[in-house]
Amino acid sequence: MSLFLKYREIMLGLIVLVMVTGISISTPAFGTLENGVGVLNDTAFLFMMALGQMVVILTRGIDLSVAANLALTGMLVGMLNQAFPDLPAIVYLASALVIGCGLGMINGSLIAYLGIPPIVVTLGTLAIFRGMIVVVAGGDQVNASEMSSTFAGFPKLEFLGLSSVFWIAVLVSLAAWFFLSMTRAGRGLYAVGGNPVAARYCGISLTHQELMAYAISGAIAGICGYLWVARYGVAYVEIASGYELTVIAACVIGGVSIGGGIGTVAGTLLGALFTGVIVNALPVMQVSPFWQMAISGVVILAAVIINARAEGRGGKLILPEARRAAARAKA
Amino acid sequence: MREPVTVSNESEAKSAAGAERYRVADHAPRRLADVLLRWESILVMLLIAVIIGNIVKSPYFLDPYNLADATYNFSEKAIIALVMALLILVREIDLSVAAIVALSALVVGFLGAAGYGPFVLIVAGIAIGGLCGAFNGFLVTRSGVPSIVITIGTMSLFRGLAQVSLGDQALTTYPQAFLDLGQTYFIDWPPVPLSFFIFLVLAAVFAVFLHLTATGRRLFAIGANPVAARFSGIRVDRIRFALFTLSGLLSGLGAVLLTARIGTMRPNIALGWELDIITVVILGGVAISGGIGTIGGVVLAVFVLGLTTFGLSLMNVPGIVINVLLGLLLIISIAAPILIRRVVRRH
Numbered sequence: 008m009s010l011f012l013k014y015r016e017i018m019l020g021l022i023v024l025v026m027v028t029g030i031s032i033s034t035p036a037f038g039t040l041e042n043g044v045g046v047l048n049d050t051a052f053l054f055m056m057a058l059g060q061m062v063v064i065l066t067r068g069i070d071l072s073v074a075a076n077l078a079l080t081g082m083l084v085g086m087l088n089q090a091f092p093d094l095p096a097i098v099y100l101a102s103a104l105v106i107g108c109g110l111g112m113i114n115g116s117l118i119a120y121l122g123i124p125p126i127v128v129t130l131g132t133l134a135i136f137r138g139m140i141v142v143v144a145g146g147d148q149v150n151a152s153e154m155s156s157t158f159a160g161f162p163k164l165e166f167l168g169l170s171s172v173f174w175i176a177v178l179v180s181l182a183a184w185f186f187l188s189m190t191r192a193g194r195g196l197y198a199v200g201g202n203p204v205a206a207r208y209c210g211i212s213l214t215h216q217e218l219m220a221y222a223i224s225g226a227i228a229g230i231c232g233y234l235w236v237a238r239y240g241v242a243y244v245e246i247a248s249g250y251e252l253t254v255i256a257a258c259v260i261g262g263v264s265i266g267g268g269i270g271t272v273a274g275t276l277l278g279a280l281f282t283g284v285i286v287n288a289l290p291v292m293q294v295s296p297f298w299q300m301a302i303s304g305v306v307i308l309a310a311v312i313i314n315a316r317a318e319g320r321g322g323k324l325i326l327p328e329a330r331r332a333a334a335r336a337k338a
Numbered sequence: 339m340r341e342p343v344t345v346s347n348e349s350e351a352k353s354a355a356g357a358e359r360y361r362v363a364d365h366a367p368r369r370l371a372d373v374l375l376r377w378e379s380i381l382v383m384l385l386i387a388v389i390i391g392n393i394v395k396s397p398y399f400l401d402p403y404n405l406a407d408a409t410y411n412f413s414e415k416a417i418i419a420l421v422m423a424l425l426i427l428v429r430e431i432d433l434s435v436a437a438i439v440a441l442s443a444l445v446v447g448f449l450g451a452a453g454y455g456p457f458v459l460i461v462a463g464i465a466i467g468g469l470c471g472a473f474n475g476f477l478v479t480r481s482g483v484p485s486i487v488i489t490i491g492t493m494s495l496f497r498g499l500a501q502v503s504l505g506d507q508a509l510t511t512y513p514q515a516f517l518d519l520g521q522t523y524f525i526d527w528p529p530v531p532l533s534f535f536i537f538l539v540l541a542a543v544f545a546v547f548l549h550l551t552a553t554g555r556r557l558f559a560i561g562a563n564p565v566a567a568r569f570s571g572i573r574v575d576r577i578r579f580a581l582f583t584l585s586g587l588l589s590g591l592g593a594v595l596l597t598a599r600i601g602t603m604r605p606n607i608a609l610g611w612e613l614d615i616i617t618v619v620i621l622g623g624v625a626i627s628g629g630i631g632t633i634g635g636v637v638l639a640v641f642v643l644g645l646t647t648f649g650l651s652l653m654n655v656p657g658i659v660i661n662v663l664l665g666l667l668l669i670i671s672i673a674a675p676i677l678i679r680r681v682v683r684r685h
Binding site for chain 1: 477481482483484486487488490491492493494495496497498499501502505605609610613616617620626627656658659660661662663664665666668669672673676677
């Protein structure tokens with residue numbers, strides 16, 4: 008267990024590896040390269056969304072509106088494509104980012120400037136964003152046949168056998184890692200989540216950090232909105248319904264503490280991969296897909312309870328360790 | 339002792355900005371503005387506006403049978419909202435309520451299909467709910483993990499179990515006496531459905547419990563400061579456990595009333611109810627950071643939301659658009675007093 012306390016990500020990685028090996032031995036169809044590529048492509052959305060959610064949870068917040076943001080941005084970009092079918096794909100991607108970021112800023116402003124609790128704000132905007140899909144589209148949906156080839160073709164582009172959605176997830180992960188570990192603003196998120204009062208006294212603006220966190224979460228949801236709609240070839244009101252809880256669950260499995268200030272990019276990605284492997288393994292193993300929800304429930308509970316023990320012990324160890332380090336320094 | 343930090347209480351860390359709505363004054367309100375800006379007063383004004391708006395817009399609104407039927411749409415959620423208010427008051431939250439409804443309804447459905455009578459169905463539904471709630475309570479009090487995380491997990495687990503047992507099937511066989519509970523009026527004139535009657539009785543019981551008993555006062559103490567409450571000799575974990583169990587019991591009751599009303603059970607029954615219920619509680623003025631709230635506020639919010647939805651559907655507004663308006667109502671009703679107070683303070 009002591010290894011687990013120090014290297015939670017390594018342990019989670021090992022668990023995923025053992026799981027993949029076990030499933031591959033019992034069901035050889037799962038262990039093929041082709042299926043592995045499929046799992047990564049399918050999980051790409053969850054990788055990105057979980058990272059966005061992690062940034063918010065680090066500040067002690069929560070963003071329940073991400074799935075609704077994804078669906079609304081997807082619909083808006085789909086309608087943009089209907090109006091201007093000949094734009095290059097990068098323009099659709101950029102507009103999705105801007106729209107998603109804007110929706111995230113709505114959350115961020117209400118939370119950061121008015122001080123309304125995040126769960127309240129995002130619960131409200133969840134309903135608003137979802138409903139706005141019907142309002143803006145007049146109840147219609149955008150089908151694959153109405154999408155231009157540049158729009159629908161982009162997420163299906165492949166490089167080394169992996170889809171462009173996966174490669175964008177890689178870029179997002181690298182950017183998130185760089186941002187969270189190498190930049191002042193990124194470290195500020197940990198400071199704000201770890202102890203808001205102390206962070207304030209260090210000159211870190213809680214308002215700016217929160218606004219930024221929700222803007223990032225929104226921007227990622229927006230990018231995913233375009234990619235989702237283009238990849239699955241339909242934009243309508245029910246897209247990714249309830250997905251926000253899958254995203255939060257992936258973060259929680261990955262060791263992100265809902266109390267703020269604790270979480271890593273690697274852990275979150277592994278949490279998402281864990282979920283993705285289970286989702287993809289069940290049909291291959293010919294287990295009823297209806298088991299998926301119950302299994303992820305058990306996994307979430309096990310993960311959080313183990314994580315909670317790890318966090319508790321880690322906290323208690325700080326003083327004796329510091330004392331020992333001081334003693335060593337003296338000797 | 340669990341860490342008193344949860345997702346929801348960052349408003350404490352902020353400057354007084356967001357916390358003002360939740361401030362406990364140590365004197366009675368003195369100025370007219372104080373009285374008018376009390377949360378319940380705002381809700382009463384909202385409710386009057388909703389009723390007047392509805393009467394003006396639709397001649398069918400005031401029909402007693404229409405109103406009685408309108409209560410069907412929110413009574414089951416409102417019953418669960420009462421206990422959710424208590425949970426949020428002590429800084430907890432139960433996201434698994436809708437999943438408990440599904441699991442209880444599943445057992446009720448199986449027993450109905452097996453030919454048991456209404457009494458067995460009712461008792462079993464409530465008991466299964468209670469078991470699920472006790473499981474939540476056990477995990478939350480023993481693990482020290484925030485209840486929002488635990489109940490996201492058990493939400494998946496409970497609804498997952500319902501899906502595993504039923505797949506894409508539906509259960510539709512219930513004894514007629516059971517269906518009559520949900521499909522006829524409990525009191526004939528004025529027409530009152532059973533679910534609404536139970537809601538009114540429970541609301542009275544909860545109001546007396548929360549505001550007039552020592553245990554009720556203890557809930558406020560826990561919500562204001564769980565650590566201080568524990569050091570004052572309040573059995574915090576025991577009360578937490580009891581509240582989660584109660585939440586399960588009432589979700590089971592909600593499942594019984596819902597299946598009796600619609601006469602069918604699918605695994606996606608009551609999907610998304612947890613968010614509707616939390617919306618009611620927050621609009622009812624219960625502080626998400628704990629320690630403040632009244633049952634009266636929650637009951638008022640039930641009527642505001644219920645009658646708004648009913649009035650809009652009488653005007654043929656689609657359900658999803660109604661959701662937009664309810665989301666706006668939630669955010670504006672919480673943001674407006676904060677903004678008004680800021681302006682008032684500046685002068």
